[in-house]
Amino acid sequence: MLAVMEGFLYESLASELGNAIDRGALRAGDRLPSVRRLAEERSCSVSTVLEAYLRLENAGKIEVRPKSGHFVRRRTAAIDIVVEPRPARPCTRPSKVTVNDAYTEILAAMRDPELVPLGCATVDPSYLPIQQLNRIVTQVTREMTTVGARYESPPGLLTLRRQVARRLVETGIALTEDELCTTIGATEALSLSFRAITKPGDVIAVESPSYFGILQNIQSLGLRALEIPAHPRHGFDVTAFEAALSTQSVRAVVLAPTVSNPLGSVMPDDQRERLVKLTRRHDIAIIEDEVYGELMFDGSRPRPLRAFASGDDSHVIHVGSVSKTLAPGYRVGWVAGGRWHAQIVRMKYGQSLACPALLGMAVAEFLASGGYDRHLRRLRSALEANVDRFREAIMSEFPEGTRVSAPRGGFVLWVELPANNDALVLHEQSLRRGIVVAPGPLFSARQRFSNCVRISAGVPWSDRIATAIRTLAKLIR
Amino acid sequence: MLAVMEGFLYESLASELGNAIDRGALRAGDRLPSVRRLAEERSCSVSTVLEAYLRLENAGKIEVRPKSGHFVRRRTAAIDIVVEPRPARPCTRPSKVTVNDAYTEILAAMRDPELVPLGCATVDPSYLPIQQLNRIVTQVTREMTTVGARYESPPGLLTLRRQVARRLVETGIALTEDELCTTIGATEALSLSFRAITKPGDVIAVESPSYFGILQNIQSLGLRALEIPAHPRHGFDVTAFEAALSTQSVRAVVLAPTVSNPLGSVMPDDQRERLVKLTRRHDIAIIEDEVYGELMFDGSRPRPLRAFASGDDSHVIHVGSVSKTLAPGYRVGWVAGGRWHAQIVRMKYGQSLACPALLGMAVAEFLASGGYDRHLRRLRSALEANVDRFREAIMSEFPEGTRVSAPRGGFVLWVELPANNDALVLHEQSLRRGIVVAPGPLFSARQRFSNCVRISAGVPWSDRIATAIRTLAKLIR
Numbered sequence: 023m024l025a026v027m028e029g030f031l032y033e034s035l036a037s038e039l040g041n042a043i044d045r046g047a048l049r050a051g052d053r054l055p056s057v058r059r060l061a062e063e064r065s066c067s068v069s070t071v072l073e074a075y076l077r078l079e080n081a082g083k084i085e086v087r088p089k090s091g092h093f094v095r096r097r098t099a100a101i102d103i104v105v106e107p108r109p110a111r112p113c114t115r116p117s118k119v120t121v122n123d124a125y126t127e128i129l130a131a132m133r134d135p136e137l138v139p140l141g142c143a144t145v146d147p148s149y150l151p152i153q154q155l156n157r158i159v160t161q162v163t164r165e166m167t168t169v170g171a172r173y174e175s176p177p178g179l180l181t182l183r184r185q186v187a188r189r190l191v192e193t194g195i196a197l198t199e200d201e202l203c204t205t206i207g208a209t210e211a212l213s214l215s216f217r218a219i220t221k222p223g224d225v226i227a228v229e230s231p232s233y234f235g236i237l238q239n240i241q242s243l244g245l246r247a248l249e250i251p252a253h254p255r256h257g258f259d260v261t262a263f264e265a266a267l268s269t270q271s272v273r274a275v276v277l278a279p280t281v282s283n284p285l286g287s288v289m290p291d292d293q294r295e296r297l298v299k300l301t302r303r304h305d306i307a308i309i310e311d312e313v314y315g316e317l318m319f320d321g322s323r324p325r326p327l328r329a330f331a332s333g334d335d336s337h338v339i340h341v342g343s344v345s346k347t348l349a350p351g352y353r354v355g356w357v358a359g360g361r362w363h364a365q366i367v368r369m370k371y372g373q374s375l376a377c378p379a380l381l382g383m384a385v386a387e388f389l390a391s392g393g394y395d396r397h398l399r400r401l402r403s404a405l406e407a408n409v410d411r412f413r414e415a416i417m418s419e420f421p422e423g424t425r426v427s428a429p430r431g432g433f434v435l436w437v438e439l440p441a442n443n444d445a446l447v448l449h450e451q452s453l454r455r456g457i458v459v460a461p462g463p464l465f466s467a468r469q470r471f472s473n474c475v476r477i478s479a480g481v482p483w484s485d486r487i488a489t490a491i492r493t494l495a496k497l498i499r
Numbered sequence: 500m501l502a503v504m505e506g507f508l509y510e511s512l513a514s515e516l517g518n519a520i521d522r523g524a525l526r527a528g529d530r531l532p533s534v535r536r537l538a539e540e541r542s543c544s545v546s547t548v549l550e551a552y553l554r555l556e557n558a559g560k561i562e563v564r565p566k567s568g569h570f571v572r573r574r575t576a577a578i579d580i581v582v583e584p585r586p587a588r589p590c591t592r593p594s595k596v597t598v599n600d601a602y603t604e605i606l607a608a609m610r611d612p613e614l615v616p617l618g619c620a621t622v623d624p625s626y627l628p629i630q631q632l633n634r635i636v637t638q639v640t641r642e643m644t645t646v647g648a649r650y651e652s653p654p655g656l657l658t659l660r661r662q663v664a665r666r667l668v669e670t671g672i673a674l675t676e677d678e679l680c681t682t683i684g685a686t687e688a689l690s691l692s693f694r695a696i697t698k699p700g701d702v703i704a705v706e707s708p709s710y711f712g713i714l715q716n717i718q719s720l721g722l723r724a725l726e727i728p729a730h731p732r733h734g735f736d737v738t739a740f741e742a743a744l745s746t747q748s749v750r751a752v753v754l755a756p757t758v759s760n761p762l763g764s765v766m767p768d769d770q771r772e773r774l775v776k777l778t779r780r781h782d783i784a785i786i787e788d789e790v791y792g793e794l795m796f797d798g799s800r801p802r803p804l805r806a807f808a809s810g811d812d813s814h815v816i817h818v819g820s821v822s823k824t825l826a827p828g829y830r831v832g833w834v835a836g837g838r839w840h841a842q843i844v845r846m847k848y849g850q851s852l853a854c855p856a857l858l859g860m861a862v863a864e865f866l867a868s869g870g871y872d873r874h875l876r877r878l879r880s881a882l883e884a885n886v887d888r889f890r891e892a893i894m895s896e897f898p899e900g901t902r903v904s905a906p907r908g909g910f911v912l913w914v915e916l917p918a919n920n921d922a923l924v925l926h927e928q929s930l931r932r933g934i935v936v937a938p939g940p941l942f943s944a945r946q947r948f949s950n951c952v953r954i955s956a957g958v959p960w961s962d963r964i965a966t967a968i969r970t971l972a973k974l975i976r
Contacts, residue, residue, distance in 0.1 A: 126653075126845050133652045147648035155647055156640035159857075163633035170632055170826040170858075171624035175610045176603075206683055206851035213850045217719065222699055238849040242694065349647040353855050368603050372715040373690045374683035374851060378830045378858055380636075381647075 032073040054092040085407030088148040107438035110230040116248040119241035119467040138490040141458035145480040174379040176370040178204030185389035194329035208343035211357035218362040224273035231465035247467035257287035274307040281314035284476040286429020298330040308338040318431040319406040336360035352381040412479035419495040433480040512551040531569040562884030565625040584915035587707040593725040596718035596944040615967040618935035622957040651856040653847040655681030662866035671806035685820035688834035695839040701750035708942035724944035734764035751784040758791035761953040763906020775807040785815040795908035796883040813837035829858040889956035896972040910957040
């Protein structure tokens with residue numbers, strides 16, 4: 023009975039505060055009372071206030087700033103659609119991937135902890151349940167003292183595969199743990215998938231712009247990339263792809279239908295279905311990269327492409343990891359290889375033999391504990407608030423003609439600068455000032471997007487970030 | 500002064516006990532007094548007795564059996580050389596690698612903890628300093644709470660590379676941490692090396708027999724293998740290789756000069772130098788797999804091939820790991836890529852992006868602590884005793900005509916069965932009885948060695964092992 027009353031209480035508290043925000047009594051940037059103080063004032067429990075705040079967070083009305091408290095969120099400007107970046111023009115022919123000479127240096131800079139990290143697509147450690155994971159690691163070493171002494175042969179740790187399968191089933195993918203193989207992050211999953219499917223010279227269709235790790239694999243395996251335009255909101259352009267197929271045979275298409283990187287786009291359901299059917303008809307494999315799948319701001323989880331082609335004969339390889347949501351440094355990823363699964367498992371033996379069981383166990387334990395969904399709710403709210411804040415700063419500081427994506431999830435922004443800008447030059451200049459951005463040409467096989475940059479909003483807003491954005495604005499012509 | 504006296508004391512104690520063993524007063528299998536009891540009897544410190552026992556261990560006179568105490572070792576029979584397996588015949592032409600259909604199943608069985616583990620090339624957890632490593636892991640998570648939250652970009656953790664470089668310099672390789680890249684075990688190091696050096700169709704010279712992980716890489720990359728006979732004691736046959744080069748162009752040679760797998764052979768210094776010169780003249784890359792390099796029974800460490808061709812333009816890629824000596828499950832390995840280093844580092848980005856920093860830190864810390872050499876001394880003694888014990892059991896139980904290698908380090912035995920035996924059939928039959936061995940055809944591109952098996956002596960001798968060896972003997976025709 024008490025629980026029911028408390029239920030009413032947090033709902034009415036949330037609605038009271040929500041109204042105050044809507045009518046302007048609490049304004050953007052205002053700090054809400056601390057959870058403890060409000061609980062005392064209202065004579066209710068701390069958890070009631072927390073629930074009310076969480077509800078407001080999920081409704082996009084307030085945001086948490088780590089170690090600072092709860093604040094009223096800025097509302098996203100209505101000009102979003104007008105200023106989104108323009109889609110790339112279609113390419114009719116595949117090309118070899120040109121990897122920029124400075125590739126390794128740029129990637130290393132992205133992860134230099136001394137620099138303002140607007141380049142790397144990882145979230146700030148303060149958003150991650152690192153302490154809990156550390157505790158689980160310690161606990162595992164105590165309970166299974168010899169965990170470090172054994173190889174966990176492919177397909178890898180059963181408990182982890184079970185937890186992953188359980189979550190994937192909820193998204194609509196009918197699969198069991200037997201259809202999964204654990205990998206060293208999604209990166210190894212992609213690498214193994216490419217190697218299982220292709221032979222040198224094969225043509226791979228990619229989103230344009232596309233995650234550079236994919237392009238680097240295409241390059242190193244001697245494949246060719248066919249860049250298919252991706253729309254900033256709707257992602258991979260199936261119509262353009264179908265048109266390209268009339269003149270071009272394609273071995274595989276690799277894409278991130280749910281929150282692409284760098285666009286943050288989300289493919290509509292009908293286009294997903296259309297793509298799965300089209301590729302089945304043309305005998306083209308799909309590699310679906312869903313590392314951002316859990317990070318839709320509204321908490322929805324569109325049906326993955328694999329859900330439209332289930333079974334162990336599926337032509338859709340599904341790839342995921344916890345690098346964007348839990349612990350990038352644990353390197354825990356997975357692949358559901360469909361009809362290439364046995365081959366992927368075999369290649370995993372030769373590529374890295376086994377994954378570290380200790381870290382897999384820690385992640386499996388965390389997923390089993392039930393705290394993951396609560397963590398994800400908080401993370402999504404924080405990232406959505408960050409993305410808004412970064413967008414606003416970019417729109418107000420960067421010169422006229424700048425266009426910014428309006429991602430529906432994740433935490434990266436794709437920024438199209440006025441045409442006379444060179445992102446590689448901007449990268450160099452900003453690096454000298456201690457700031458890292460990811461230059462656009464990294465996201466294209468042909469080094470297109472020379473006037474675009476990817477800016478990560480994975481860190482909490484701060485004066486340091488504000489200054490960095492202003493510095494970038496000054497460097498841009 | 501006391502330390503000096505204690506020094507004399509343990510030397511005289513060791514020599515007294517050694518004499519007792521030599522003249523037969525203590526016989527093979529006899530248990531020595533417990534360390535505590537002997538210390539009391541002789542009114543000396545426990546550490547003096549421990550030092551004396553360690554000295555006897557290193558001299559091969561006694562052995563430690565975990566949780567049982569110190570025992571007088573059996574002396575190796577003098578028939579070693581007579582019964583060693585015969586070297587393979589030279590192949591004049593390269594071939595595609597045929598990977599047995601049952602490959603994945605065999606490898607999975609090798610690591611099934613329920614089975615008698617005579618197949619897998621890892622040592623028993625009781626030989627590894629797992630407790631210490633676990634403690635370090637816990638300590639690292641406490642001191643660097645966010646270690647799991649960051650990518651450790653290639654070339655990987657600096658502290659680990661420094662420790663590895665320090666040890667390699669001691670073996671005669673002049674190199675710095677800048678010439679190393681950390682990898683997911685030696686397996687990834689091999690995989691990246693192959694991918695950096697070769698293109699499909701290239702010919703790779705391998706030892707015959709050779710570690711199956713190497714053959715699997717050759718197969719999956721569309722390369723061809725040229726099997727060069729390896730001598731059970733002296734390893735890779737440089738003369739046969741040179742002869743093959745007169746009719747065959749070769750892109751790379753991959754071998755384990757110090758304690759090969761499965762033979763346990765060690766290349767003489769003059770052959771090492773000859774091979775390095777020969778390959779330089781023919782512009783052939785060398786991939787040197789040194790995962791067993793620390794496990795020579797006599798504690799010596801022959802100069803690696805890389806020491807004969809130092810510098811960042813070296814044509815010798817050097818590969819190592821801690822999987823055979825510290826923690827296979829941590830997946831900590833490394834590669835010194837020589838002239839292909841930049842390419843290997845770049846490929847590492849696309850293949851697995853980063854290694855788990857936490858586990859790398861734990862290994863670096865252990866290496867820095869100075870306990871590694873002491874651990875290695877104990878491990879070598881234990882493994883040498885195991886190898887002797889297993890050899891004796893095999894020689895006395897297996898039918899006449901059986902030949903067994905006499906490895907100079909490591910812990911695997913290569914067993915040539917009488918000609919009418921089929922190792923794959925033996926594998927199947929023994930598996931049904933809960934015993935795993937590694938069938939010979941896994942170690943050849945052409946599935947040679949059909950009457951050979953690799954038997955791992957990495958676990959302490961026990962009744963269970965004795966029974967397993969007898970069961971195998973019964974299954975062999």
